[in-house]
Amino acid sequence: MINVSEQPVQPAPRSLIVTLYGAYGRFVAGPVPVAELIRLLAAVGVDAPSVRSSVSRLKRRGLLLPARTERGAAGYELSDQARELLEDGDRRIYADAPSADEGWVLAVFSVPESQRQKRHVLRSRLAGLGFGTAAPGVWIAPARLHEETRNTLRRLDLDVYVDFFRGEHLGFAPTAQAVARWWDLAALAEQHEAFLDRHAPVLRAWERRAGTPPEEAYRDYLLALDSWRHLPYTDPGLPARLLPANWPGTRSAAVFRALHARLHEAGALYAGVSVPARRL
Structure with missing residues (x-):
């Protein structure tokens, strides 16, 4: 188990850039100038070379697109994919307290042995979306996560391997004990x-x-x-x-x-x- 409290407190520059766009950058009219990115990231301890290298990585991942401002300055704007990811994130980050009885969504998947790498990606994505493991090939999460999970798996072309079910836990173990498992x-x-x-x-x-x-x-x-x-x-x-x-x-x-x-x-x-x- 990773002890989070022992990890370095200083966040990764790439993560801070994503956070910046989520909090403020997406509300800019047009692309955010590179000079402005450097100014805003300097306020949280990120130097200019780290900003430029991190922006390049986000550009290669298709999350940021190079563009010019109205005054001709070089800048970056969010791709459509990045905007969708941020909107999905909003529903998590700013969510109300969860309902006591919303039920569960089950994701059941089967990936051919010849495509085992996709099986690994699928497991990683479900874990990254907050799913728990009910049994081999059977993952479980609060029902409200169904739509976001569906969107994510479609973006990754993994939806063909997955079936979703919605229901309630009926035992035999008490649900609190099952959740702890x-x-x-x-x-x-x-x-x-x-x-x-x-x-x-x-x-x-x-x-x-x-x-x-x-x-x-x-x-x-x-x-x-x-x-x-x-x-x-x-x-x-x-x-x-x-x-x-x-x-x-x-x-x-x-x-x-x-x-x-x-x-x-x-x-x-x-x-x-x-x-x-x-x-x-």
Whole structure:
């Protein structure tokens, strides 16, 4: 098991660029100039060479497209695929508390031995979407993840290998016990605790302040969002009644919501964009 709390706190530049576009860059009218990307990433400790190399990698993956601004400056805009990925991410990152009785979606797949690499990719993607393993070739997640999972597998041309089913768990083991078997709850809790260790002190510091300076708000919000946005994928938002008492995911979600409410709009001033209000 990877001990998240022992990993370096400094986020990867490529991840921060994706986070920047998700939080602010997609609301820019036209491409974001390269010079502006360098300015905005410098505020969170990323130097210019790292920005350029990370942008190149995102360009090769088809997520960023080179374009010119109205004034002729070189810049980058999101591809249609990237926009769809960010919209899928919004439904996770800014989700309400999960319903107690939404049911489950099952993904059952069979991949020919001659295409075993696709089997590996399929397993990796289902795990990355927050699915747990109910049995070999049978993956399970809260039912609300069905649409996003369908979109993801279609983008990867993996949908032909998968059947989806929706239903409820009827036993024999109590559902809370089954959930503890399908997901590694200890590892998920550790990731939430790591988020709290890094960002709960930031929230407490802001709660003691009267003003919200835009540059500081931008920096703290971008770093918090970059940490938080991965959690709703590893932890799919399981119903609270099925989780251990004092589940840290409840506290980490509350910290992120409070940081978002305090910092997001002020950070937009530093980023030079107008963002839609998103109340959590």
